[in-house]
Amino acid sequence: MSSLTHESMTNIHISGLFTRLGQTLHVWRERARQRRELARWTDRDLHDIGLSWSDIIREVEKPFWRP
Helix, strand or coil, X not given: CCCCCHHHHHHHHHHXXXXXXXXXXXXXXXXXXHHHHHHCCCHHXXXXXXXXXXXXXXXXXXCCCCC
């Protein structure tokens, strides 16, 4: 028989929920930071990696929650 009570199982579920929420917020902040940085790149930087300004604009204009 399991020694987990309903209360302890609920706490585990809530803890997991907060963990996933924290991970999601971290991904969103990092994505927004990367897009801000990308918007500051020069023509030479873009040329070096083979991207055009239209590629950059398309990426930078995405909302932070979209990959």
